[in-house]
Amino acid sequence: LSDRAEERAARFGDSVYLLEPDVRNGIGGLRDLDLMHWVARARWRAARLSDLVQLSVLLPREWAQIDAAARFAWRVRNLLHLHAGRRSDRLSFDQQELIAGKLGYGSSGPGVETFMSEYYRHARSLWQCRSMLLQRAEPPPKRRPREVLIGNGLKLTNEQVSIEDPGQLEVEPALALRVYDEAVRRNLPVYPFARDSIARAVASADFCERLRESPEAQRLFQRLVTTVQRTRLRGGSVLKELHDVGLLVAMIPEFAPVVGRVHHDVYHVYTVDVHSVACVDRLRELCRGELATEHPLASHLAAEISRPNVLFFAALLHDVGKDIGGKQHAVRGYEMAGKILLRLGIPEADVREVQHLILKHLHMYHVATRRDLDDPRTIESFCEEVHGREGLRELYVLTLCDVSTTSPTALTSWKARMLEELYLAADRYFESGGRHGSERLDQVKQAVLAMCPERGEREFLEYYLNAMPERYLYSNDPEEIVRHSRFARAAQMQQVNVTAMTTADPYVELAFIADDRPGLLAMITATLAAARFKVISAQVYSWIDSFGRPRALDLFWVRGSTVDAVVNGLARLERDFGRLLSQELTPAALVTGGGRTAHWSDRPTPGVQSEVVVDNRCATSDTVIEVTTRDRLGLLFWLSNAIQSLGLQISLAKINTEGTQVADVFYVTDANGAKVTDPVRIEAIKQRLLSTVARLENGSVDP
Structure with missing residues (x-):
């Protein structure tokens, strides 16, 4: 059976x-x-x-x-x-x-x-x-089990840790945690009879209360939560075993309301309690170096953490504020964690640091995926929210553990890269005392030039480097800049230029070069939407070339049904892009004229509340527009088309998808290159974008 x-x-x-x-x-x-x-x-x-x-x-x-x-x-x-x-x-x-x-x-x-x-x-x-x-x-064993008394009310039964007298649990509740502490120390499993006895004991509210009051239980629980070594407990997870047997909720009764709590969406695959335990287990894996190939930076930082109590308990309790659902769970978790941790005997200084990590545990992810990491103001304001370099290390590791255990596919390679870039930029900021100089910019240029010794290419590259905006040089590695420069050089005498720069399954980096003009981004996103490619991220740059022409280099990271499908679709992209540039048809006509269905399923999914936020504080010279809504094919085109029709110039677009919800973020300026500050105009922008989203939701083909 x-x-x-x-x-x-x-x-x-x-x-x-x-x-x-x-x-x-x-x-x-x-x-x-x-x-x-x-x-x-x-x-x-x-x-x-x-x-x-x-x-x-x-x-x-x-x-x-x-x-x-x-x-x-x-x-x-x-x-x-x-x-x-x-x-x-x-x-x-x-x-x-x-x-x-x-x-x-x-x-x-x-x-x-x-x-x-x-x-x-x-x-x-x-x-x-x-x-x-x-x-x-199961039938009782035919042979008498081998038993060895090991003291402190414990014994070994067939090389498994057990309890000498189960009745002693009522007298000495800490014995329940002592069993698991000894099992971890000896690297042995727990005897099933002892596990069953503990599970029965924790069903008593009186037992749990006396367990929480025990200084020994508090000390053992801290040690078990922060242990890094592999174990022979069920599933190899200390915390999962404590949760399954009931000891986790016995020690933290505030955890009970999140047991089984679910999000009605397709992004959060696990319940809150399962995700929280998995988050701690992911931290253990990083500390042991088991993910060094996949996450080398996080593994290095996790192996050197100086405050294990802070990071492990922040990982365990970061979502405890979801006990009643709704928003602001980080604020609620901050308040709840203080009482929980003091009751567990955690030092007050560590309690404050855990609370801060819980309060900010979404902040790094949102900045990395929705803000311009090459804007000094972004890094400065982010660092103002972090408790120094040690706090930065802890927040980065916590964020990676949190996102990677939300669902099996939540931490995409793009998101991991954005998080790492934000960490490195913030670490440089702290190291330099908050000073932003040109030293890094010079290093990037020198590294790029060193890769191109050939005279003709080097001359073009020197002009290209000086003509491109600083943000471009900060955003791309030297190898990428060289590839872009070679593409730009080859495209000098051509009107339509589309190519695949790199492939990293399942993503493909596409590059478009053309004479810059109003509405160019809408044309490119229309081309991608018509090809049924899903845009993951975009960078938009313009420069004046050596002939005095305004040129644009737009980079898109896209996903199709397969990498080959994207690469094989380049000819169609180039053809459609050319038709738009020559005004043979409009972007809207291209998007709505395909007549083919999207690659993803039309199965019913939970709804998403649409929201538009306009922020003038987080960027140095741009207004940031953030649109959160349900993801759909062609959304980026319709939004960029609406924004550009309002007389705004888009300098950067970032797309962060979570299941069926997407946050499309645009860095914009007005026609004079200034921020949009007029409250009336800001409200008009919000209403236009909300109207665009609503008409898409209702099936309108021409928002």
């Missing part, structure tokens, strides 16, 4: 926390309830699962947990069948909204999140009870 259950789990997702779970066959589904009935009948000849209480196989509270989970699962499955008019077991996004409304939670985002949190909690209960019952159903 156990083997067949594992095979079924592998077929249906191998996790309780799937975004669209199968309520019958998935882990924690009704098939697990069936399995428990079969085990009860086969092992104890019990006609009903509830009979196991009389047989002392189940505690009354354990049966109550199973019964509540079963009733909930049956209600959900019955409603699925009723609505579909047939057998239907997948709890899809649209069905989640429907059933949440039917059960009284509400069909909007918060109501659906509450409903799905209940579903995951019940599914987790069924899965844990199924595993527990299978373990108890």
Whole structure:
């Protein structure tokens, strides 16, 4: 039975926390309830699962947990069948909204999140009870286990750490954590009987209260949370084992409300508690150097952390403020963490640093993915929010752990690169005492010139380097600048120039060069939208060439169905771009005239609240427009088209996609190259962009 259950789990997702779970066959589904009935009948000849209480196989509270989970699962499955008019077991996004409304939670985002949190909690209960019952159903060993007393109420049973007398847990609650501390120290597993005894003990509120009050328990818990070494505990994770057995919530009861809490979107794949534990485990992997190839900088910094309590507890508690859902969870987490950490015996100085990291744990990610990292004002304002170089190291490592465990695909290579660039720029700022000089700029130019000794190329390159804006030289590596220069040199006498600069599966860097003119960015984004390529990031530059012509180099990192599909589509991009430059057709006509469907699915997904923010504080010479909305094909074109039709010049575009939500950020100036400061005009910009998004949402082909 156990083997067949594992095979079924592998077929249906191998996790309780799937975004669209199968309520019958998935882990924690009704098939697990069936399995428990079969085990009860086969092992104890019990006609009903509830009979196991009389047989002392189940505690009354354990049966109550199973019964509540079963009733909930049956209600959900019955409603699925009723609505579909047939057998239907997948709890899809649209069905989640429907059933949440039917059960009284509400069909909007918060109501659906509450409903799905209940579903995951019940599914987790069924899965844990199924595993527990299978373990108890195993026949007793034929041979007497080998036991060795090791002191402090502990013993080794068949080379597994166990408890000498389970009754001693009531007298000495810290014994529960002592078991795990010893298992980590000796690199041994915990004996199943001891694990079961601890799980039963933590069901008592009185036991948990006395455990939290124990100075020994506080000390052991700190040590277990911050341990780096590999272990032989279940899943190899100390914190996951403490969570599964109930000790994590016993020590931090504020963690209970985030158990099973879910986001009603496709970006946050895991529940808050699973993500928080995974975040700590990712930090352990970095500290052990296991991700040195994938994340060399973060691994180096993690291996040298000077305040493990600060970083590990910030990783554990960074999302604890999501206990009631809604926004501002970082602020709420900041407030909650102070009480939690002081109760755990963490020094006040460390508590303040943990609180600061929790408060700012989204800040580095948002700056890296939505702001111009080559604007000195961006780096200066970011560093003002960081507690020195040590705080910067901790925030960078925490951010990488957080993003990389939000979902398997959340930390793209582009996002990882942006985070690293922000860290390095901020570290240079701190190292120089906040001074911005031309030394780095000169170093970049020298490195570029050293790569091109040939006279003709070097002469062009020297002019190119002096003509391009400083931001371009800061944004690109010397090797990239050389490639761009060679492309620009080859494109001098051609009107239409499109090429693939680099490929890094699944992304391709595309470069466009043309005479600069108003609306050029809209033309290029229309060309990409018509080809069904998804834009990940964009850089927009202009310069005056040696012939006195205004020229533009626009770089786009895009994703198609495959890398080859993008590369093979260059001929079409060049043809369409040429038609737009010659005014043979308009960008809008090109985007709406394709008639082909998008590459991504039209399956129902949760809605996204659209928002437009205009910020004049975070950039030196540009106004920053940030549009958050649901991602869709051609969105970047329609937004850039609307912005340029308002008489604004776009100097930089950054795109940050999170599931079906996207934040498109534009650095703009007015026709005179100045920031947009008139409140009336700012409001007009907001309304125009919101109107554009709304008309796209309603299916208008010409916003």
